[in-house]
Amino acid sequence: MATTYTGPVIPAAIEPLISQRAKDLLQKVWDFVDTECIPAEALFHHQISTDPAKRWASYPQIIEELKEKAKKAGLWNLWLHKGYKEGPGLTNVEYALMAEIMGRAGHVAPEAMNCAAPDTGNMEVFAKYGNDAQKKQWLVPLMNGEIRSAFAMTERFISSSDATNIQTSIRREGDEYVINGNKWWISGAGDPRCKIYIVMGKTDAGNPNPHKQQSIVLVPAGTPGVNIVRPMHIMGYDDAPHGHMEMTFTNVRVPVSNLVLGEGRGFEIIQGRLGPGRIHHCMRTIGVAERALELMLRRLTDPTRKTFGKMIGEHGTVQADVAESRMEIDSARFMVLNAAHMIDLHDAKSALREIGMAKIICPSMALRVIDRAQQAYGAEGICQDTVLPNLWTHVRTLRYADGPDEVHRAQVAKLEMRRAKAVVQKIEEQERRSAMLLGQKAKL
Structure with a gap:
């Protein structure tokens, strides 16, 4: 049975950008992830063979079952934005909110809806740069979830x-x-x-x-x-x-x-591929952080878990951790939605600064949130009895994936420094006017 939508609140500044169709899809995505994908995670890992000879030769059957359910529910290929005729017609902002929900079941949900990396970026390569023959041979089966x-x-x-x-x-x-x-x-x-x-x-x-x-x-x-x-x-x-x-x-x-596309056009292709893909990673990462915070809240309100006469969540230092996590998640979400909106208004190249900042902020934010949740769980938070160590490990890789933090910082700094000449001229003009006003006052 579908649950009432309790996913991330659509920020007031963004809500006018979200169509009613997208809001309905958000509800369906939330229900599918909450009632189908997260409960299937344990079975997904159980179905991965431990036999070295079979471990890389088979794939968990539960994924195919979920893919069929997603197709029937109309939750398929949501990532390919309205600039492509092959996609469902969503904006990057609309899809970003859906990607966050998918990130809550990071191994399962994106693939179940055919929205998983690296296929999303690769499908965009075919859709944006491939010729008709390449699209027919590779894009069609990828979009069908066949390969x-x-x-x-x-x-x-x-x-x-x-x-x-x-x-x-x-x-x-x-x-x-x-x-x-x-x-x-x-x-x-x-x-x-x-x-x-x-x-x-x-x-x-x-x-x-x-x-x-x-x-x-x-x-x-x-x-x-x-x-x-x-x-x-x-x-x-x-x-x-x-x-x-x-x-x-x-x-x-x-x-x-x-x-x-043509010889010598590799960089053009990878830049076109990575822009939207980085936003997808960022939004899924926010979903990971939200799930970690939820797990933390569960632990903190467990009446059987007490230290020094109080439930863990009654301690002021732990409550401060909860507040920090909430503020950091919401701040990162605004940053990513802003980047997605810039892509919608212009293109990925015009949003390089916004994409770069989001790509730096989101993984680091999620690592802090997960770390706080692990701390609340004690030793259980770093062992196989919770999903937290797996979440932390895979989020840590995102500080390398699609360009390391240092590269994005350099890009952001470069773009900021381009403003320096205009900024200096403005400050010097303000100082000139200030001196002029002071001189006029002195004469009086």
């Missing part, structure tokens, strides 16, 4: 935070491209349903413009020369069967028709 995908950019032996450093070579030989390189932390590449890798490499390493050296090619899974070396562990978690894999490409050959 999954991976984006292969990060490399092991270089500093990938500066993507101009990538060394994977994409060399044309006749009607084929030959790919050689080592990639790692390729999310989703371990999934047995992953059928396509979107690979970034250099087609013109000698180009004096470092942002014109890279291109994007499509490599179907199973292509000779593609080798999955190992799953990368995140503080002990292997994230099976989705995985973040190390891969090698050795003399991998694909037809030239697998090039996306």
Whole structure:
């Protein structure tokens, strides 16, 4: 039975931007996550095989069951905003609120509604930059939830935070491209349903413009020369069967028709891919923080948990932690919604500052909120008896994913410094006027 919508309150300043259709969908998303996805989490993890031979060869059946329910409820591909004919017609602001709710069941809900990374970003690559043949072959089955995908950019032996450093070579030989390189932390590449890798490499390493050296090619899974070396562990978690894999490409050959958009346009593609995707990550992260705070409230109001004659939640220091978490979550939400609105008004490039600030603030905020919840749970908060350690670990990765904090800080600072000349001129004009007024007063 559907529950009354008690999800995040739509801020008054944002509510005029939310259509009635989107509000109805918000209610349905909340009900689906609350009554279907969160209860299914334990079964999802139970269905992941512990047999090393099967762990990366099968996927929990509960996901397929949830996907069918989501399709029937009309909760499918909500992420692809109204700029694309393939999407449901939502704005980035409207979807941001839905992504927050999905983040409360981070492993299960986004995939159940076909709104999970890295597929969302990869589908946007096909929708925005792919030709008709590429869309038919890959976008259609991705949007149907029939296959999954991976984006292969990060490399092991270089500093990938500066993507101009990538060394994977994409060399044309006749009607084929030959790919050689080592990639790692390729999310989703371990999934047995992953059928396509979107690979970034250099087609013109000698180009004096470092942002014109890279291109994007499509490599179907199973292509000779593609080798999955190992799953990368995140503080002990292997994230099976989705995985973040190390891969090698050795003399991998694909037809030239697998090039996306054109040679030298790799940076253009990844920037178009990452903008909205970063907002999706941020909103899901706020959902994670909300869930951690709810778990904290449960612990603090448990009458069987007392210290020094009081329930844990009656202690002033703990109440201060609750207040800090509430204020930090709400502040981060406003920041992300502002960035989403900027994308809606203009585009992702015009919202670089807002996106960068949100990308820095949200993971750090969520880590603090989760940490406070763990502290309230004591030793239980860092063991397998709660979801909190898993939440903390995966949120911690977001300080690297889609660009580390340092890169976004540098971008924000660069954009702010561009204002310096105008700001200095304004201050100097104010000082000139002040001196003039003082001089006039002295004459009187």
